[in-house]
Amino acid sequence: MFSIFKYFRKSHNHYNNKKFLVVGLGNVGDKYKNTRHNIGFDIVEHLGVSLKGTFISGKYGDILKAKYAGKQIILLKPSTYMNLSGKAVLYWLKKEKISISNLIVIVDDLNLDFTVSRLRTSGSDGGHNGLKDISNSLNTSHFARLRFGIGTNFKKKDQVDFVLSEWNNEESNKLGKLIEKNVEIIFSAIKKGLDFTMNKYN
Secondary structure, eight states: OOOHHHHHHHTGGGOOTTEEEEEEOOOOSGGGTTBGGGHHHHHHHHHHHHTTOOOEEETTEEEEEEEETTEEEEEEEESSOGGGHHHHHHHHHHHHTOOGGGEEEEEEETTSOTTOEEEESSOOOTTOHHHHHHHHHHTOOOSEEEEEEOOOOSOGGGHHHHHTSBOOHHHHHHHHHHHHHHHHHHHHHHHHOHHHHHHHHO
16 A cells, blocks of 8 residues: 655655645536635635636646745646545645645635634644545645635534535625635745744734
8 A cells, every 4th residue: 555654755855845735625617616615726726816827737636837936836726526635635745746844725614704714734624525535645634724714604404505505795795805815825824934824814
């Protein structure tokens, strides 16, 4: 069986510490556009616009490569569907020889109120199947994740319908500025580091 630890231990000297993989989680398909569960895709797409790049179809997802602050950034929108996101993340980490410490995953979080974002260097999956699969694939939960609050105003039995629903009008009016803020957080994390960024934005 393939061991992610063996791979990264063996490849340690070949890491490019100026290369980052930023992954936005979501589901592929028109029916998922503008839904709460796809905010990861939305933020990564806005990152791409800020970087003046274009996504191209690659293995296990769409990717965009760009330079920022002397660093190389690879943006990834997995095409594996949410529950198999780990396959795409592992593939691109290996292919580009990127350290797990330079991985940032953008994810929706129904345990945070809407308008709240939190950057963390590790943590539990919080019931999110995409994060769970990434943790399982990498055999660790010690990777950075930017959690975007999608709201907590739902009954437990309605959780699936809630995360797959579209933003309401009030939320939609605020969404643009919130996405801009999260783009700013990602750029700060890459340029100035996770600790500085967490102290500033959390």
